[in-house]
Amino acid sequence: MRKTIMVFLVGLSLSLGAYAQENKIEFTEYDLDNGLHVILHQDHSTPIVAVTMMYHVGSKNEDSTRTGFAHFFEHLLFEGSENVARGEFDKYITNAGGTNNANTSNDRTFYYEVLPSNELKLGLWLESERLMHSKIDEVGVETQREVVKEEKRQRIDNKPYGSILAEISKRAYKIHPYRWTTIGSLDHLNAATIDEFRDFYKTFYVPENATLSIAGDLDIDQTKEWIEQYFAGIPAGEKEISRPTIVEPEQKQEVRDIVYDKIQLPAVIQAYHMPAQGTDDYYALNMLSTLLSDGQSSRMYKKLVDEEQKALQVVAIPFGSEDPGLYLVFGLANVGVEASELEKGMDSEIERVKKELISDREFQKIKNQVENDIVTENSTVSGIAENLANYHVYFGDANLINTEIEKYMKVTKEDIKKVANKYLNKQNRVVLYYLPESAKEQSDNAEPKTDK
Template sequence: MRVKIILLFLFVVSQLTYPQERKINFVEYNLNNGLHVILHQDNSTPIVAITVTYHVGSKNEQPDRTGFAHFFEHLMFEGSEYIGRGEFDKISENAGGQNNASTSFDETFYYQILPSNQLELGLWMESERMLHLKIDSIGVETQRKVVKEERKQRLDNQPYGTLQEQVFKHAYKVHPYRWTPIGSAQYIDKATLDEFIDFYKHYYVPQNAVLSISGDINIEQAKKEIEKYFADIPRGKYEIKQPQIVEPPLNGEVRDTVYDNIQLPLVLFAYRIPAQGTPDYYALDMLNTILAQGQSSRLYKSLVDKQQKAVYAGSLNFALEDPGLFITYAVANVGVNAEDLEKAMQLELDKVKDSLISKREYQKLQNQTENDFVTSNSTNLGVARSLANYYLFFHNTNLINTEINKYMMVTREDIKRVADKYLNNDNRVVLYYLPKKANSTK
């Protein structure tokens, strides 16, 4: 019996340590039209993830035409020359697959997860979107209604729903990060059919996209099928330039109060931070884990469990292609006012600025970071997305195997240093979200 227990223990340990040591092999190359292709073969399950990432997000929009990238997230499912209106989802589902998309400040991401024997079908569907997307008045008007309704449901009629908009509007004054991906309903209404067509022709082209595939494939066969469906798509005619706008420093704390249809106050701090992939980014990311990952994190433990000043407390390292934001926030408990909650939040931030984290907490942090890194690449979809992003933003696809080393090199001193450098009052936005009734009593 003892031998069996030892063998079982060794098996469990091997399963836990293997993913951390597993190298993710891939093949990457460019088609003549500029499309970058990344292939990862994993024959462990008969599943394939097909992703297409376009280097276009809300930061590529004009101030008076926000929401275009998000609009196309929807419009790309409308149909094409050879896919009937509304048939995209049906074709995928009938083949046993699922699909979706998302839009950020910097990119728009589309994916399909299919049985591996449907790889060719998925490639054909994605090539249709890239070459033959149907942009007509019927589709545009349909999606105008959908996008506006989504905004109502997710932002306008949701408690704290406008929080992201308010944060970025206050934190940026010249950079296009000052508006968020969901955009403005009024600008979507004003946009003409020709404007949507021009946006599509400008950004949804091979040289501005990464096709990343992970799963049960044969590399050489996949190359042939990719050639068949994507090689003849012409390059876009526009020169694609990413914004080079540099946001000036805040040079002083920005404060504001938003009155919303809520019951409990919310307090938020947003600090300017460097772009993703810069040396300080990794220390800030680990600081975020210390403050807010899980119920044992510092903010949650102190504000929610011990002091009971908040019903929830969190933090977010909002890293972007250009300098982003480090955000901490808390929702007040019943009877706790925003001023008291702010003081309690500030005390927790001061602790990481004034003192090194303990060696025990540091070891736990490294374990959490390594686990998160492995987990993010534990599925075919996760691998495909990571490969695409590492190429798109860093032109170093092999970071999927090596970026963890950048995290592991972060020291306790680095964490204290970045906390002291970036989490200061002159570099932040402070927002109070208060119930509307608090405004009416003034």
Template sequence: MNKTNLLFGAVFVGLLGFNNVSYAQNEIKFKEFTLDNGLAVIMHQDKTTPIASVSVFYHVGSKNENPERTGFAHFFEHLLFEGSENIGRGEYMKKIQSIGGTLNAFTSNDQTYYYEVVPSNYLETALYMESERMLHAKIDSVGVETQREVVKEEKRQRMDNQPYGSILVEVLKRAYHVHPYQWAPIGSLDHLNVASLSEFMDFYNTFYVPDNAVLTIAGDIDYNQTEEWVRKYFGEIPKGTNEIARPSVVEPKRNKEIRDVVYDNIQLPAVVQAYNMPRKDNPDSYALDMLSTYLAGGKSSLLTKEVVDKQQKAVQVMAMPLDLEDGGLFLFLGVANMGVDVDSLELSIDEQIEKLKKNGITDQDFAKLKAQVENSVVSRNASVAGIAQSLAEAKVYFGDASEVNRELEKYNKVTKADIQRVAQEYLDENGRVVLHYLPKSVQSKEGNQQ
């Protein structure tokens, strides 16, 4: 349900109720226009609270990188906070925070997203700041060296020193053999270290251009005034002149299981499974999303009840469909309970999936599942920041921002039979990647025995 690439993030939410009801989605009204330079602009008015969200969605992620220069998109997520020709180094965050605003950014395989949430009387300031990022970003040797160290520290904290932190990297390089999804957004530090300043400049001039972006403003705004400011600050930015690389290669569907062992700084072994998934815009993505919630979305989910609580084979089981633009992965992570063999845990997970394939889902569980979906959609669009992101992603991935108003309708079209069907079709052992995460202490013992 959450369409961002945060591995095993907070995807699952509590139940609203147990009645099998098809809910109507509140319409998100908006206005949109396109500047002469190609920048798509979407505005949503909500005067409930005196705040406004400004976001820029750049259609560039790790899949757009040169295989010899991976990590550029994620690196730029950091680099473009360095400042601009008119904003001093390190002043970008301070300026937004000084007016009572918050800001952040994230990078995925498919996109880079920047946003600020500010008091609405500072909307013009936020628009100016984002226009500076697009037009006059400070890209020099000082900033590059500074952010290289930042990215190195992030990798140490989130991957090297984080239990199971390498899962995405280890899965992707085995699951994709021809498509550039084969490397994670963090990329290679070696590539970043040897890259020249001119290469960074070229990446910026290619992808961080108005005709590769969507600007979304949501909240306590006046449509006419907002459009006037947008034209003032973004209208002068020239179109990009470089060709924007979009991968055209199609990853062949795997038809053989790939198995491997990863030794990590962990105490408890784990099982990771990754199955083929279709493109993000495939209608089955909604059923697969619901399937992940049914299997491992919270305390009442199938795998939690059966494998964690009843069998006590695992301390936690998680599932997440990584619904990437060109075809993603359906991921499982099961962390074994103390003393439980990793093969035994894998067998228990597989048994529950096979039962679902054979027997389907009960009426009661399906009613609970639909309630979870309703709550998730409503919660995601309960803030102006959430609405801004939903509008931008609908515009880019579906070609129409109004798709945001059809999301719940698409979930409501999913039937019990669809849940069973997608489990049978996509959770195919013949095409999956299976990784056993084992403590490095086990590797040492195995080495001594040889």
């Protein structure tokens, strides 16, 4: 039976590898004179097109006294422009039968529209308006301040465990701008002047800091003509785009703390410092997370959820980022299970990886899962457009969309054991217990012990 399973897994691996090779993603890329980088991928399989714009600005580019700007602009730049009336941006898209959205990370801001392919020019026009003519005025700023406040209330303040990233980040980083989250400080946003918002726009929303990535049912030559029409006349920026050079010092002692929250069940969060995305160890750590928590057959799920029933959920998540990031292990305790008991179980599974090489069967399985994940990410035109932009912005190599899988396949069982020992150490981590507020009340009301 085991031999049969191994034959099946190897066959699946070969078929996925062949699929990836046969379905190489072809693309064209070039720069306009103003510095705008353009990437075009043609796919006539469905009559849709994804128009995306990625700006190389995230929360790490912010002033420490004005955090939250990058995320704020994600909202603000839907307000309208000189030629798009306030509140009309979304209407143009929905009336054309499309969808649109945006998101912000520590490192970049990403806008996209998915449209019927005959509406490609609409997407190009709207993104050119966002880049050149966005309205940065008091009305828009005040409107979006309230939107961001409501978002913070819904996603962080009033959401169970919603503050995890903020609580982890401020303890894991002492000097690097990753110490604050993308939503930043509402006090900073309230204190900012209109001139400060306009300065941020003029600094970062410029062609040389942007990548226009389009994928779908398009004609390459015609699309180039339209891009020239809408974007070539936009002037390059006049300000220097500074990049943070701060290096977070090595953590040499475990940090532990307790956060009391409006929750019912305890949670344990462990955050280990890890290398930047794209490094060899980064790929090995990603495969380690697949081994530990990807699916119900993963090690942590089988041990802590199924067998010992210490947890309702347990996940290992490597937060890849442009600068060294964090490898998070999150466990949600089962009813009646103490946080300390759950933590012992999480540590036990990590220690097992550090001491023993994983089996051939497990190794083949996680390779298959990684291959499948990569194929899935590139199964839509929007996913392709975003990945092409990501690879260009972060690594200057959009073709990694076709070759990055090779970096994963070079990872060995020994590499996985090595990175577990190198990074998943107590002196390199922050540990938070999330406990119900009632636990704090019980602790505060407990009578002090006296010696007799």
